Amino acid sequence: MSKEKYPTKESIGKKLGWREIPIGGLITRRASALMNKTGSWRSFRPVIDESKCINCSFCVTHCPDNAVHFKDGKRSPIDLDYCKGCGICASVCPVKCIKMEEETKFKK
Ligand code: SF4
Ligand code: SF4
Secondary structure, three states, X not given: OOOOOOOOOOOOOOOOOOOOOOOOOOOOOOOHHHOOOHHHHOOEEEEEOOOOOOOOOHHXXXXXXXXXXXXXXXXXXXXXXXXXXXXXXXXXOOOOOEEEEEHHHHOO
């Protein structure tokens, strides 16, 4: 078992057990999420039928990109700059009012 605390040249590329994995990390800038417009990857877009939405906020709490918000008891529109089209919101919506549609439908 490796006693190394940090990755070394020798440890890189080796298949290690989980107890042997050296400490890792991610170097990023503070608040960098705002700079990464994850919406540019999207191939499907969530489309909400507003007439059916009950403002339960499930989509807000489950969205991994914080692309939809909740304020004063109401859900915001989806911020398409950051929505990557994962479809989680559509899966969790209890009244099934979110449909994932192909992004190509919206391109001009
Ligand atoms: S599709 Fe994914 S990223 Fe977009 S609003 Fe829904 S949960 Fe968030
Ligand atoms: S999960 Fe569905 S019903 Fe709930 S706030 Fe979102 S869109 Fe509306």
